[in-house]
Amino acid sequence: MLINIAEMMTGVGSAIAGLMVAYAMFQNYFPYDLRKPLKRYSHKIMNLFYPYIQITFHEYQGDRFERSKAFAAIERYLNANSSKQAKYLQANVVQDSQAIVLTMADNEEVIDEFQGIKIWWDSNHDVPDRQSISLYPREDASRYFTLTFHKNCRDKITNSYLKHVLDEGKAITVKERLRKLYTNNNSDSWHGYKQTKWSHVMFEHPASFDTIAMEPNKKEEIIKDLITFSEAKDYYAKIGKAWKRGYLLYGPPGTGKSTMVAAMANLLKYDIYDLELTTVKDNTELKRLLIDTASKSIIVIEDIDCSLDLTGQREKKKEKTEDEKKEEKDKDPVKAEMKKMEESNKNSQVTLSGLLNFIDELWSACGGERIIVFTTNYVEKLDPALIRRGRMDKHIELSYCCFEAFKVLAKNYLDLESHKLFARIDNLLEETKMTPADVAENLMPKSAEEDGEACLVRLIRALEEAKAKAEEEAKAKAEEQEKLKVEKEKEANGKEDIEINGVVKENGEDSKHSGSNTNVVKENGDVSH
Numbered sequence: 365m366l367i368n369i370a371e372m373m374t375g376v377g378s379a380i381a382g383l384m385v386a387y388a389m390f391q392n393y394f395p396y397d398l399r400k401p402l403k404r405y406s407h408k409i410m411n412l413f414y415p416y417i418q419i420t421f422h423e424y425q426g427d428r429f430e431r432s433k434a435f436a437a438i439e440r441y442l443n444a445n446s447s448k449q450a451k452y453l454q455a456n457v458v459q460d461s462q463a464i465v466l467t468m469a470d471n472e473e474v475i476d477e478f479q480g481i482k483i484w485w486d487s488n489h490d491v492p493d494r495q496s497i498s499l500y501p502r503e504d505a506s507r508y509f510t511l512t513f514h515k516n517c518r519d520k521i522t523n524s525y526l527k528h529v530l531d532e533g534k535a536i537t538v539k540e541r542l543r544k545l546y547t548n549n550n551s552d553s554w555h556g557y558k559q560t561k562w563s564h565v566m567f568e569h570p571a572s573f574d575t576i577a578m579e580p581n582k583k584e585e586i587i588k589d590l591i592t593f594s595e596a597k598d599y600y601a602k603i604g605k606a607w608k609r610g611y612l613l614y615g616p617p618g619t620g621k622s623t624m625v626a627a628m629a630n631l632l633k634y635d636i637y638d639l640e641l642t643t644v645k646d647n648t649e650l651k652r653l654l655i656d657t658a659s660k661s662i663i664v665i666e667d668i669d670c671s672l673d674l675t676g677q678r679e680k681k682k683e684k685t686e687d688e689k690k691e692e693k694d695k696d697p698v699k700a701e702m703k704k705m706e707e708s709n710k711n712s713q714v715t716l717s718g719l720l721n722f723i724d725e726l727w728s729a730c731g732g733e734r735i736i737v738f739t740t741n742y743v744e745k746l747d748p749a750l751i752r753r754g755r756m757d758k759h760i761e762l763s764y765c766c767f768e769a770f771k772v773l774a775k776n777y778l779d780l781e782s783h784k785l786f787a788r789i790d791n792l793l794e795e796t797k798m799t800p801a802d803v804a805e806n807l808m809p810k811s812a813e814e815d816g817e818a819c820l821v822r823l824i825r826a827l828e829e830a831k832a833k834a835e836e837e838a839k840a841k842a843e844e845q846e847k848l849k850v851e852k853e854k855e856a857n858g859k860e861d862i863e864i865n866g867v868v869k870e871n872g873e874d875s876k877h878s879g880s881n882t883n884v885v886k887e888n889g890d891v892s893h
């Protein structure tokens with residue numbers, strides 16, 4: 365009913381709006397003194413007959429050269445509706461977006477509905493004043509959207525609908541944006557005209573949780589954890605905690621730690637900041653880098669155990685040995701330069717406490733929605749303070765390939781969900797350790813002729829070899845240990861003799877034990893006084 369009346373009123377309103385437009389066009393022909401009262405009264409008349417409210421959203425506001433964020437979000441929101449309703453669309457390529465954005469062309473209208481309320485959106489643009497000279501090209505394309513709704517619905521529109529439009533629009537923007545992989549620059553390049561602390565390339569890693577080989581339950585748990593985090597803005601606000609989460613990924617080389625970081629970024633549509641600690645000179649630089657990161661991102665420190673001396677004590681400068689000096693003389697200049705660079709990288713003054721502060725500040729000072737990930741091969745080497753819960757909230761172990769993980773790889777690499785050779789592989793994987801990287805390499809067809817079975821056979825061979833090698837190594841180790849044990853026992857027996865006899869044997873000669881009881885020791889251990 366309300367909508368019908370509203371639509372009837374639209375006719376009257378449109379007529380008055382027409383008059384308003386005519387007034388706007390010819391206002392310059394009215395005497396100046398008359399313009400103001402005329403405008404005021406025309407607005408009053410308009411309000412009497414026109415029960416609608418209009419809100420305008422300009423692409424650029426005031427003197428700001430930055431595109432309005434609200435306009436951009438509305439554009440994306442309307443994109444979803446306008447492409448179905450409007451007849452004339454404009455295609456734009458928006459910066460940092462992988463999709464072409466379709467928006468309604470000028471003077472097109474889109475009708476939206478929200479909780480039973482009808483809402484009209486119009487697209488227009490300001491005609492530029494050609495007489496004025498503008499330095500800014502944007503003035504030629506200053507567009508705006510007009511939102512029209514019945515005044516009875518004012519509260520619902522201004523409180524709920526606008527928030528809904530902006531949230532949806534932003535979500536679409538995030539979904540479609542091109543994601544970036546940032547790496548930190550050496551601080552020497554931070555100064556000057558372009559102060560860039562981070563360089564970036566487009567992030568296009570294809571890894572996803574579907575392609576990661578690991579136990580399905582564990583994988584599900586990680587995915588759930590990540591999604592819960594990304595949707596928990598209000599929850600974090602409620603419990604008074606910064607909206608951040610730390611993950612520690614640990615395990616042997618080639619078990620998928622770096623791949624998982626890429627999969628995390630792809631799942632959440634976050635950017636990645638790959639922080640190379642060895643190029644960061646000191647704690648202050650570390651802080652500056654942190655401030656320069658954006659939200660919706662993962663900050664990764666790979667191989668954290670190798671990045672720094674995390675005991676807090678800096679490496680002492682070693683004296684060069686003669687061999688090193690000789691090597692230095694002989695080596696070629698390119699290698700020498702590389703070594704010099706490596707060494708200068710090792711001179712990072714970042715300390716453990718600096719890193720702890722970095723994480724804590726990340727947790728408290730910077731805007732929300734950030735994840736920090738450490739990866740390491742040696743979790744036991746890390747300082748417990750660095751990885752305690754609260755800093756690294758979730759510890760994920762990535763380990764050798766199990767049968768469940770193998771099945772994911774077989775499906776991805778060979779499109780095989782079952783095969784008669786699977787049972788043999790299952791047994792072998794239980795008996796020997798092989799990383800998913802090695803299993804994957806064996807499963808990859810090496811020529812067009814190679815079929816799935818040939819790849820499985822190659823994997824079986826590799827597993828059998830690995831098993832035989834492991835058994836040999838275990839045998840050698842056991843023998844070594846046995847030898848050591850025997851030596852220790854011999855040593856202990858020798859000591860016992862000494863204690864009993866009170867004699868130290870040197871160079872095959874018996875020497876007397878010092879003391880008041882001078883004993884002579886014979887080789888068979890007999891003692892004569």
Ligand SMILES: Nc1ncnc2c1ncn2[C@@H]1O[C@H](COP(=O)(O)OP(=O)(O)OP(=O)(O)O)[C@@H](O)[C@H]1O
Pocket residue numbers: 575576577578615616617618619620621622623624740741800801802804
């Ligand atoms: N769990 C896995 N699932 C799928 N592929 C994997 C997995 N683990 C390793 N791979 C494959 O092996 C390659 C190496 O893996 P990745 O670089 O992620 O290992 P990593 O654990 O980061 O090793 P490092 O400790 O040496 O950095 C990747 O290209 C990936 O394709």
Ligand SMILES: [Mg+2]
Pocket residue numbers: 621622623666739
């Ligand atoms: Mg890695």
